[in-house]
Amino acid sequence: MNFMANIESKYNELKEKYSQNCVIPRLKIGNKSADVAIIQGGMGVGISLSGLASAVAREGGIGVIAANAIGMIEPDYFQGHIEANVRALRKEIRRSRESGTGLIGVNIMVAVDCFQELLHAAIEEKVDLLFLGAGLPIKNIPVEKIRAAGVAVVPIVSSGRAAKLIFKSWEKSYNDIPDGVVVEGPKAGGHLGFKYEQIHDPAFQLEVIVPEVVESLKEFEIRHGREIPVVAAGGIFTGEDIYNFFKLGAKGVQLGTRFVATYECDADIRFKEAYVAAKEEDVTIIASPVGLPGRAINNVFLKEVAEGVKKYFRCPSRCLESCGAKDARYCISEALDSARKGELDNGFAFAGSNVYRVGSIVPVKDLMSSLKNQYTMAAICDSLKTEYDRMAEKLAAKRDEYGKALTIAANELQESMKKTTLESELKFKAKMESISESIEQAKVEYNAMLERLSELKEELALASAELSAV
Numbered sequence: 001m002n003f004m005a006n007i008e009s010k011y012n013e014l015k016e017k018y019s020q021n022c023v024i025p026r027l028k029i030g031n032k033s034a035d036v037a038i039i040q041g042g043m044g045v046g047i048s049l050s051g052l053a054s055a056v057a058r059e060g061g062i063g064v065i066a067a068n069a070i071g072m073i074e075p076d077y078f079q080g081h082i083e084a085n086v087r088a089l090r091k092e093i094r095r096s097r098e099s100g101t102g103l104i105g106v107n108i109m110v111a112v113d114c115f116q117e118l119l120h121a122a123i124e125e126k127v128d129l130l131f132l133g134a135g136l137p138i139k140n141i142p143v144e145k146i147r148a149a150g151v152a153v154v155p156i157v158s159s160g161r162a163a164k165l166i167f168k169s170w171e172k173s174y175n176d177i178p179d180g181v182v183v184e185g186p187k188a189g190g191h192l193g194f195k196y197e198q199i200h201d202p203a204f205q206l207e208v209i210v211p212e213v214v215e216s217l218k219e220f221e222i223r224h225g226r227e228i229p230v231v232a233a234g235g236i237f238t239g240e241d242i243y244n245f246f247k248l249g250a251k252g253v254q255l256g257t258r259f260v261a262t263y264e265c266d267a268d269i270r271f272k273e274a275y276v277a278a279k280e281e282d283v284t285i286i287a288s289p290v291g292l293p294g295r296a297i298n299n300v301f302l303k304e305v306a307e308g309v310k311k312y313f314r315c316p317s318r319c320l321e322s323c324g325a326k327d328a329r330y331c332i333s334e335a336l337d338s339a340r341k342g343e344l345d346n347g348f349a350f351a352g353s354n355v356y357r358v359g360s361i362v363p364v365k366d367l368m369s370s371l372k373n374q375y376t377m378a379a380i381c382d383s384l385k386t387e388y389d390r391m392a393e394k395l396a397a398k399r400d401e402y403g404k405a406l407t408i409a410a411n412e413l414q415e416s417m418k419k420t421t422l423e424s425e426l427k428f429k430a431k432m433e434s435i436s437e438s439i440e441q442a443k444v445e446y447n448a449m450l451e452r453l454s455e456l457k458e459e460l461a462l463a464s465a466e467l468s469a470v
């Protein structure tokens, strides 16, 4: 058997052995259930449309169409942006349905002027899930209509406090609660729900806020007698990352950056190539005109904005009341739309903190299968490590036991030397026999454990090598 075949057969053997816990589980949100607990995050403007969303849904994940300024893909956006947004959204949802099976969601920013129009259109088109971010989805949510259409609702939050606030308001206003939550940490791409000083603060990292959000939702799970899955997002790059967030209580993960570098992503090839070319030092935080920090790949456009170079500016739609486009001297929707079309001189690409690790553009199918393999190897490594640690602990206890038995035997010998009556000699002989028997037994167990430990070491080394190779 050649080396690769050997690894492959060992991998299958390990997978079989640790099979209960080593595949990415399903994700149940409300009445929807995905085969694989991976969500492709909604990415505006026009980065995640029906092409990407349906490819992810076909692979068993949840594909998400971003509704934010989606009308920019229509020819008449500047003549009536709300109408264009709604029309484009309906078209893209229908297209995603035509191109296959699986779960399709829509991501809508709560703060935009046409939030209600987009929300109603998505419900009427009977999407599977609604992901509602960039604001609190509390007021005027048509919950009855949502329930009648069988749509699941998932707010996007950045803290346990925000999650609690949304759930409490829903209980009060609608006597209902959302079906799940996406927790987006500060390593995500696009707009971030954090203050600038929180972005690199350890207390606000995803590893800290996921358990906080899980905890904050427990009371609602108890009160409503149903599970509320928490989905982790932001900076998740490998299957090992996915495994680690599951260990922290997440029931699913949402990835953005990895899905941009796929053939099926709806952006121009030059947008994807900017991802492949990005270096660590190119990843930057901008002050977005919408009043939030955002993570992007630095380029000439952004450098000129930072230097105060006057950009051609118009506000094509007044889509966000609080927008500071005038001071920023550019419209972010236009800049993002230019980037989507590959015109990066007139715009820029939002991207997550790990974008510099993207090495190539791949099919969604390959990305999903590599994430699944990495998850499996991480789970196997973890099981082996746990078994190894347990075994090492037992071994240490056995060594103590063995040492103690030897000390007792030595003491007994010393005692017997002092009083050598026939009776004490016989007693000593019997005692020594029983002690040497238990020492023998301890030795046998000790040796068996040593053998298992070295076996585990070998398996662990193999699994670790496989993990770094996938």
Ligand SMILES: Cc1cc2nc3c(=O)[nH]c(=O)nc-3n(C[C@H](O)[C@H](O)[C@H](O)COP(=O)(O)O)c2cc1C
Pocket (backbone or CB within 6 Å): 040, 041, 042, 043, 044, 045, 047, 066, 068, 107, 133, 134, 156, 184, 187, 188, 189, 190, 191, 233, 234, 235, 236, 254, 255, 256, 257, 258, 260, 349, 350, 351, 352, 353, 354
């Ligand atoms: C190009 C790009 C555009 C994005 N646009 C949106 C958006 O319109 N709405 C939203 O809620 N999140 C948006 N996001 C965030 C993603 O949905 C996702 O949560 C995030 O990228 C996850 O982090 P990752 O990129 O490190 O995987 C965007 C991210 C990127 C990279």
